[in-house]
Every structure is written in structure tokens, then in C-alpha cells.
Amino acid sequence: MSNTLTPVLSGRADSPRLAWVLKRPELGVGGLAVVAMVVIGSINPAFWDAANLFSLLRANVITGILALGVMIVMLSGGIDVSFPAFAIAAMYLTIKGMIALGYDGVVLPFAVATMIGLLLGLINGLFVYGLRMIPLIVTLGTGTAVRGLLLGAVGSSQINIDRMPPALIGFGRLEFLRSVGGGNGLSTMVVLYAALAVMVHLMLRHTLIGRSIFALGGSEEAARRAGFNVRTTIFFIYGMAGALAGCTGLLHGSMIWVANPRDMVGIELDVIAAVVLGGTSIFGGRGSVMGTMLGVFTLVLLTNSLIIMHIDTTWQRIVTGSIVILAAAATSWRDRRIAA
Amino acid sequence: MTAPLLELRDVVRHFGGVKALDGVSLSIMPGEIHCLAGENGSGKSTLIKIVSGVNTIDRGHILVDGTLVDTMTPRLAIAHGIQVIYQDFSLFGNLTVAENLALGAEVRAGRRLVNWRRMRAHAQAAVDRLGVALDLDATVDSLPTSGRQLVAIARALMADPLLLIMDEPTTTLTSREVAALFDVVRDIQSRGIAVLFVSHKMREMLAISERITILRSGLVVAGGPIGQFDEAGITRLMTGSEIAEDPYLWDASPATHPVLAVRDLSVRGVLHDINLTIGAGEIVGVSGLLGSGRTELALALFGLLPSYTGTVQIDGRDVALRSVRHAIANRIAYVPEDRLTEGLFLPESIDINLLCASFDRLSRGGVLRPEAMRDAAASAIRDMAIATPTGERPVVELSGGNQQRVVIGRWLLRHPRILILNGPTVGVDVGSKAGIHRTVRRLAREHGMAVIMISDDLPELIGNCNRVLVMHRGRLVDEVADTRNGPYETRRAERALSDRLRELA
Structure with a gap:
């Protein structure tokens, strides 16, 4: 059929090239990572040693998996600051339980830690959906309460390597490519992280629940009218973030061989910084797994390299804080640009 | 004789103690373009929600194709071929056009996995059916309002509707975009789909609708073929206000300076060579079609279009209106349309x-x-x-x-010197409206303010202003009623203004 008026309506960004770049925030953070690597490598060529690169990748794992969870929440337009508390609670409870029962193993403990995280996450979902509360307040509250409960009711003493379940430590030490790294291999946990990332990507991109997260981040009302079950989506989001946190907590303990109930304090800012750096909009609806992984990589690269370059560690906090602000400024500029 | 596609009989709906609809009857024939006119708060939105099954009715009957429908639900409404395009379009700004079009069908089909190729094909088919070129990969946020509207229309058509309801479809469109929208709507009609426009913007509706139903305070006050109505008459029916017999009279006091003197005010693309002088105590009306620049004139005077050229004098002093702060400091007040x-x-x-x-x-x-x-x-x-x-x-x-x-x-x-009112009584009931008008007149007279009143409501302008300016394409093109030439007969002035606006449309 023909119509007298057929205007071609396409994106209105200033130029096709700019529009293309705006749609791909991964390019920005990827470019930043490359520049940082070149600069750091020229200051200290030891940066390019396989052993250093391996340890850098290993340092991505914990922040990275947590970032996947936070990204999912942020895509829906929410925020989560309770995940460090959930991660630590899941780890400490699981390891305490293992010691008490004299159980040693890997699969079952991880399943338990994940379940603990999932249940705690569903509590977040209950408040956010059931009581229509602001996610920041909900997760501040649940995170603080869980931490307090852990220290008060479960225990505040650190479990050191001598009492840690050996199988867990053995799992955390798994590595490969030992010949390349001159004795220090690449942690197998990096593979686990990559597998989880692929899973989250497939979920977001190719399942309807994944698209409902984006839809919710775009417009809750429109999501309802399109027929999405917003309740299911919100519980899924917070449950998933909690489950990832629980699993990560135990992984963290087995990688550092210590279960410290006071661990991971303040890590939420690093993780949120990495997610925002990776191009996820603080207003929801925009972001990708690839971008988030690059954001995590860049943040870990910058903060770890400060150590290599013998810069005082307090500067790490300044770098992280600055990154949150600059990256959030960049993404909100981008969002305005797209909607211009 | 064919049965109406949709018929409401004596529908009553309360919200708390308020009667939103008080025995409303309405029928829409297959394939007709029908306009439901009424001010904000007249019951239009409630009526849409009842037809689309979002709200239930307290009393009365709903008939589809001559068959009684017991309880209308959203699902049933869609099954009967009723689709609503809300004013906000209900789109996902962060997603692509393709996904916006196809996602709903995927959800309703109860799928768990997304097949992007199938979604794209669906979306392409929807866009083709509408006969417009839309970039399927553009995110909806990057489209202009008219583009988003096309996406919303294309999505509604995917459900093979028999009746398309559009809520205030022209509110945020320029006059050219309105013309393009009407082409699309006529094309939709040519396929036998009825369209119900819900609007209070009468001038545009007159151009396209075949029949009209006018609501006021939950009652149908008039209805019939559009040819029986003119714009002023519809406005009078919608508002229920009888036009004042006496216009606002203003004596040019021998003040040395006018309160406001605008010389050659231009803003690229929106305002061109505006010259305007307003004395103390004057109430000057500004009318014009959508996109005529009347709101932009107000924005420029309120410091919101700082890139203007030309000069503005207040009480004989040159002033620079480069920001809202400047405007406020120079005692300019602006009451926007959407309070x-x-x-x-x-x-x-x-x-x-x-x-x-x-x-x-x-x-x-x-x-x-x-x-x-x-x-x-x-x-x-x-x-x-x-x-x-x-x-x-x-x-x-x-x-x-x-x-x-x-x-x-x-x-x-x-204590402003200049008061700019944009749509001062939109959504205000009749009694209150007269009160606001009285207050504005009194304040203008007592405080010697210069008042600029922008409105779609012609009786409001004629009844309260001592002269009415007409804007078109960013220029002041006409001055319709001017009491400086002696008091005029209000009805004749109203008709003259109405005719002038129709010529410009």
C-alpha cells in the first residue's frame, strides 16, 4: 500500500557516527581500558607479565560476579547496596555450618550459599514490590540488618585457614595455564565468572524475563500494559542479585582462605562504580553484560595498578569515587543525547 | 441499518462521592471517525477506561456489535477489537522500535524465549501495514513525538482492531505533524477501522471527525454530525460558559510609557519580528493554532528562550530577559498551561x-x-x-x-507588572472559571498590570480581553477585537476570531 506521506523516521542523534558510538558504551570503557593498559605498561613493563595479568583477571572475579547482579537490578531502574552483606552472611553461615557439621565439599555448600542469598534477595523484592518502597532505602536497611544479625547472632570471630574446610580452599586454588605464567596459573574462577556472565547475557537478551527487566527499566506502566507480570520480574531481579551475591560470598571466602564476617565493607561502591563505568544507566533500561565486564576490568586495573606503581592505597578510594561520578555523568549525558 | 460497533447506554460511574459519568450514551459506527470532546474533568478519561475495560460501570449497558457485554475487561476489550493509544503512548523509550512493536505479542503468547528474527518480522509487517518508514533499530527515545506516536499506532494496529481510541493525539504535535497524522488516520479509516478521537483541541478535530459527542461534567450535552457544529459552539458546549455580553473595557490612560513594549522580537525558527505594546491595565488575548508560536512568545518573555533578538522594554526601561531570574527580577510572572x-x-x-x-x-x-x-x-x-x-x-x-x-x-x-496566563482555566469548572476571570480583570485594573492571556477558549478571550491578537507561524498576523475602537458585540467578535483561525488552519 502507499501513503502520500512517508517520512523516514530514524534516530536523531547529531550524526550517524555519533549515534553508532552512543549506542555502544562498551567502546568508551574498552578504549579507556586499552589506554590505561598502555600507560601503565610503559611506566612499569612488568605489568605485561603473564603472572601479573593472571592476578589481575583473578581480581576481577568477585567484583565481576557481584557487578552482574547489581547490573540486573540497575537495568530495572532499581539499585542494590545490600549485596555485600548478603554475600558475607551466606559465606559465614555456610562455613560455620560446615564446621559445625564436620562437612567438607564444594557443590552442596555453594548451593546452600546461593539459596541463602536468594532468600535474602527475595526479602528485598518483597519490600520493593509489596510495599512499593525505594530500592536504595530497602537495601540499605536489609543490608545493615543482615550484617548486624550476623555479627550479633551468629558470631563475630574470623575463621582462619586452619579451620576452613579444605575442599573449599582446594576449589578456590584451582588454576590452569601454569606453564604460561611461570608457575602461577590463571585461576579457574575466571572461567566460572565468564560462564556466569554468558548465562546472564543469554538470560537478558534471549528470554522474556530478561526483556521484561529492560521493559521495567524503560517504563513500569508500559510494562504492565504490555502484559508483563511486574511482580514476577521484581522478585526475579532481586532474587537473582541475592543468589549471585550468596554464591560470590562463598567463592570469596574460598579464594582468600578466610571467612571474616566483617569483610566486604564498602565494596558496594566499587561494584556500583564498575557497573556505571560499564555504561549501565543509573535511571535503568540501558546497559550490557559486556559493558559491565569491561567496567569491572577497568576499575580493577586502575585500582590495582596504583599498588604496582607504589601509590598510597587511600588513592584507590579517590579513584573509585571519581569514577562513579565521572561515569554517571557520562551515562546521563549519553541518555540526554539519545533522547535529545 | 447496521448496528453500532460500540454502544454505551446510560452509563453511570462514581468515584467515591463524585459522579464521573452520569448516564452517558454514545454510539460509534463501524469505520467512522468520531470525536469525543470535553474539557479536562468532563469524564472523557473515565469513558475511555470504561470502554477499554480498565474501569467497571455502576449502571447502564455496553454493547458491542449490538450484543450486550456483561462486564468489560481489558482482555475482552482487546478481543472485541478495541485498542487505546494513551497520551503518553506507553512505549519503552530505551528499547528499539522493533522490540516495542513485537514484545507485547510475545508476552501475550506466553513465550519464555525471545526469537529476534520472528520479532523483527512482526515489527516489519506492522510498519509496512501502516505504510510509513520507521527505522526498526532506532531506540524510541531518539524519535520525535510524531515518530513515537506512529510506533504506538503501528503497535495498536497489530491487534487487528475495529476501533482505535486516541487520547489527545494532537497535543504535542506541530501543525505539520498533525496533518501527517490525519493522513495516517484516514488511511486507517479506509480499511474499515473506526477511530475515536478524545480531545479538547477542537480546531483540529473539526478538520477530520465525522461525528462528535460533547461531554460536560459527566453528561453528554450534545452530539451529531460534525457539520452541525462550529468551533465556538463546541467550546461553549464543552465549557458551559455563556459568553459575556460586555467585553473588558480599557481606557488608555495617559501614562507616559506602556508597561510592555516589544520591538522586533525574534527567535530563530519560532518567532519572527514580534511588535507588541501593552499598557497598564490592559488584558491582551493571544490566540493561534497549535505551533503558531503563542507559547513560545510567553516563554521568550519569561526568559526561557534566551537567544532572542530584538528589544523588550518594561515601563520604558530596556530589559534583558536572558533567564527566568531576569524575568522575575523584572516583575514578569508566567502561569503555565500544565499547572x-x-x-x-x-x-x-x-x-x-x-x-x-x-x-x-x-x-x-x-x-x-x-x-x-x-x-x-x-x-x-x-x-x-x-x-x-x-x-x-x-x-x-x-x-x-x-x-x-x-x-x-x-x-x-x-506584584508583577506583567502577568502571562497560558490556558488560565483549562480543566477548571464553569463556576470557578468565571471567578478566576473576575479576579484577573480586577487585578489588571487595580494594580495596573499588563496581562497577556493565551487560550484556546475563544469565549474566554473575547469576554475578558480588550483586544485579541492572532499568531500564525511565529508572527502576529492579526488583531481581531479592539475595544479602543469602541465596545464591540461579543458574539460577532467571537465569530470573526473563529473564522480567522479557520482560515489559517
Whole structure:
């Protein structure tokens, strides 16, 4: 059929090239990572040693998996600051339980830690959906309460390597490519992280629940009218973030061989910084797994390299804080640009 | 004779103690373009929600194709081929056009996995059916309003509707985009789909609708073929206000300077060579089609279009209106059209809403003076005749008319020299409306203000202004009624203005 008026309506960004770049925030953070690597490598060529690169990748794992969870929440337009508390609670409870029962193993403990995280996450979902509360307040509250409960009711003493379940430590030490790294291999946990990332990507991109997260981040009302079950989506989001946190907590303990109930304090800012750096909009609806992984990589690269370059560690906090602000400024500029 | 596609018989619906619809009957024939006209609060939105099954009815009957429908639900409405395009379009700005079009069908089909190729094919088919070129990969946020509307229309057509309801479809479109929209709508009609426009923008509706039903305060006050109505008549029916017999008379006082003198005001692309002089106590109306530049004129005077060229004088002094702060400092006040989103803090008290633009005058050394605030708020409530026992009530509890008084009262506290009112009585009931008009007239006279009144409501303009200017494509093209040439007969002036606007459309 023909119509007298057929205007071609396409994106209105200033130029096709700019529009293309705006749609791909991964390019920005990827470019930043490359520049940082070149600069750091020229200051200290030891940066390019396989052993250093391996340890850098290993340092991505914990922040990275947590970032996947936070990204999912942020895509829906929410925020989560309770995940460090959930991660630590899941780890400490699981390891305490293992010691008490004299159980040693890997699969079952991880399943338990994940379940603990999932249940705690569903509590977040209950408040956010059931009581229509602001996610920041909900997760501040649940995170603080869980931490307090852990220290008060479960225990505040650190479990050191001598009492840690050996199988867990053995799992955390798994590595490969030992010949390349001159004795220090690449942690197998990096593979686990990559597998989880692929899973989250497939979920977001190719399942309807994944698209409902984006839809919710775009417009809750429109999501309802399109027929999405917003309740299911919100519980899924917070449950998933909690489950990832629980699993990560135990992984963290087995990688550092210590279960410290006071661990991971303040890590939420690093993780949120990495997610925002990776191009996820603080207003929801925009972001990708690839971008988030690059954001995590860049943040870990910058903060770890400060150590290599013998810069005082307090500067790490300044770098992280600055990154949150600059990256959030960049993404909100981008969002305005797209909607211009 | 064919049965109506949709028929409402004596439908009644209450919300709490308020009768939103009070025995409304309406029929829509297959394939017709029907206009449901009414002001805000007349029951239009309730009627849409009843037809689309979102709200239930208390009494009356709904018939589809001559068959009684017991309880209309959203699912049933869709099954009967009724699709609604809401004013906000209900789109996902962060997703692509393709996904916006196809996602709903995927959800309703109960799928768990997304097949992007299938979604794209669906979306392409929907766009082809509408006969417009839309970039499927563009995110919806990057489209202009007219483009988003096309996406919403294309999505609605995917459900093979028999009736497409469009809520205020022309509100945010330019006149050219309205013309393009009407082409699309006629094309939709040619396929046998009925279209119900719900609007209070009469001029555009007259151009396309075949039949009209006019709602006021939950009642159908008139209906029939569009040829039986003219714009002024429809407005009168919608508002229920009889036009004032006496226009606002203004004596040119021998003041040395006019309050406002605008010379060659231009803003690239929106305003061209505006020359305008307004004396103390004058109320000057500004009318024009959508996109004529009338709102932009107000924005420029309020410092919101700082890139203007030309000069503005207030009381004989040159002023630069490069920001809202400059405008306020020069005692210009602007009451915007959409008071709910642009003007009021709804949960806050009447007092706070009245005083919030005047805190600088009510404080000493940065500390607010409570008794000065109390006096100011009380005097504003008295001056604007706001019906409330106390200024501590939240504004959200007030009627539309009283809310509007609060917005106007806020600016009056700053003792403006120039008061710009954009749609001063949109969504205000008839009684309240007359009160607001009286207040504006009194204030203009007593305080020697220059008032600019922008409105779609022709009787409002004719009845309250001592002259009415017509804008078209960013220029002042005409001056319709001018009491300086002696009092005019209001009805004739109204007709002249209506005819002039129709010529321009």
C-alpha cells in the first residue's frame, strides 16, 4: 500500500557516527581500558607479565560476579547496596555450618550459599514490590540488618585457614595455564565468572524475563500494559542479585582462605562504580553484560595498578569515587543525547 | 441499518462521592471517525477506561456489535477489537522500535524465549501495514513525538482492531505533524477501522471527525454530525460558559510609557519580528493554532528562550530577559498551561505553594519571617478567593479551579507588572472559571498590570480581553477585537476570531 506521506523516521542523534558510538558504551570503557593498559605498561613493563595479568583477571572475579547482579537490578531502574552483606552472611553461615557439621565439599555448600542469598534477595523484592518502597532505602536497611544479625547472632570471630574446610580452599586454588605464567596459573574462577556472565547475557537478551527487566527499566506502566507480570520480574531481579551475591560470598571466602564476617565493607561502591563505568544507566533500561565486564576490568586495573606503581592505597578510594561520578555523568549525558 | 460497533447506554460511574459519568450514551459506527470532546474533568478519561475495560460501570449497558457485554475487561476489550493509544503512548523509550512493536505479542503468547528474527518480522509487517518508514533499530527515545506516536499506532494496529481510541493525539504535535497524522488516520479509516478521537483541541478535530459527542461534567450535552457544529459552539458546549455580553473595557490612560513594549522580537525558527505594546491595565488575548508560536512568545518573555533578538522594554526601561531570574527580577510572572507538572507541589500545603516564589521577599538575612509569611499567604488566599478553611491543606485536595488560583496567587505575591496566563482555566469548572476571570480583570485594573492571556477558549478571550491578537507561524498576523475602537458585540467578535483561525488552519 502507499501513503502520500512517508517520512523516514530514524534516530536523531547529531550524526550517524555519533549515534553508532552512543549506542555502544562498551567502546568508551574498552578504549579507556586499552589506554590505561598502555600507560601503565610503559611506566612499569612488568605489568605485561603473564603472572601479573593472571592476578589481575583473578581480581576481577568477585567484583565481576557481584557487578552482574547489581547490573540486573540497575537495568530495572532499581539499585542494590545490600549485596555485600548478603554475600558475607551466606559465606559465614555456610562455613560455620560446615564446621559445625564436620562437612567438607564444594557443590552442596555453594548451593546452600546461593539459596541463602536468594532468600535474602527475595526479602528485598518483597519490600520493593509489596510495599512499593525505594530500592536504595530497602537495601540499605536489609543490608545493615543482615550484617548486624550476623555479627550479633551468629558470631563475630574470623575463621582462619586452619579451620576452613579444605575442599573449599582446594576449589578456590584451582588454576590452569601454569606453564604460561611461570608457575602461577590463571585461576579457574575466571572461567566460572565468564560462564556466569554468558548465562546472564543469554538470560537478558534471549528470554522474556530478561526483556521484561529492560521493559521495567524503560517504563513500569508500559510494562504492565504490555502484559508483563511486574511482580514476577521484581522478585526475579532481586532474587537473582541475592543468589549471585550468596554464591560470590562463598567463592570469596574460598579464594582468600578466610571467612571474616566483617569483610566486604564498602565494596558496594566499587561494584556500583564498575557497573556505571560499564555504561549501565543509573535511571535503568540501558546497559550490557559486556559493558559491565569491561567496567569491572577497568576499575580493577586502575585500582590495582596504583599498588604496582607504589601509590598510597587511600588513592584507590579517590579513584573509585571519581569514577562513579565521572561515569554517571557520562551515562546521563549519553541518555540526554539519545533522547535529545 | 447496521448496528453500532460500540454502544454505551446510560452509563453511570462514581468515584467515591463524585459522579464521573452520569448516564452517558454514545454510539460509534463501524469505520467512522468520531470525536469525543470535553474539557479536562468532563469524564472523557473515565469513558475511555470504561470502554477499554480498565474501569467497571455502576449502571447502564455496553454493547458491542449490538450484543450486550456483561462486564468489560481489558482482555475482552482487546478481543472485541478495541485498542487505546494513551497520551503518553506507553512505549519503552530505551528499547528499539522493533522490540516495542513485537514484545507485547510475545508476552501475550506466553513465550519464555525471545526469537529476534520472528520479532523483527512482526515489527516489519506492522510498519509496512501502516505504510510509513520507521527505522526498526532506532531506540524510541531518539524519535520525535510524531515518530513515537506512529510506533504506538503501528503497535495498536497489530491487534487487528475495529476501533482505535486516541487520547489527545494532537497535543504535542506541530501543525505539520498533525496533518501527517490525519493522513495516517484516514488511511486507517479506509480499511474499515473506526477511530475515536478524545480531545479538547477542537480546531483540529473539526478538520477530520465525522461525528462528535460533547461531554460536560459527566453528561453528554450534545452530539451529531460534525457539520452541525462550529468551533465556538463546541467550546461553549464543552465549557458551559455563556459568553459575556460586555467585553473588558480599557481606557488608555495617559501614562507616559506602556508597561510592555516589544520591538522586533525574534527567535530563530519560532518567532519572527514580534511588535507588541501593552499598557497598564490592559488584558491582551493571544490566540493561534497549535505551533503558531503563542507559547513560545510567553516563554521568550519569561526568559526561557534566551537567544532572542530584538528589544523588550518594561515601563520604558530596556530589559534583558536572558533567564527566568531576569524575568522575575523584572516583575514578569508566567502561569503555565500544565499547572500540575509545571507549577504545583501537589503534596505541599497551599501556603507553601503560594509563598515558594517569594521567599526572598519574606526573609531577612536568609531567615524566613513567620508573621510576614502568614500575612502574605492569608492575603493571597483572600485576594484569589481560594475556597479553603486553612492554608495548611495540601494543594492536591483542592479542585482544579482552586489549584489554578493558587498558581496565579503565587505570582501575584510578587506584584508583577506583567502577568502571562497560558490556558488560565483549562480543566477548571464553569463556576470557578468565571471567578478566576473576575479576579484577573480586577487585578489588571487595580494594580495596573499588563496581562497577556493565551487560550484556546475563544469565549474566554473575547469576554475578558480588550483586544485579541492572532499568531500564525511565529508572527502576529492579526488583531481581531479592539475595544479602543469602541465596545464591540461579543458574539460577532467571537465569530470573526473563529473564522480567522479557520482560515489559517
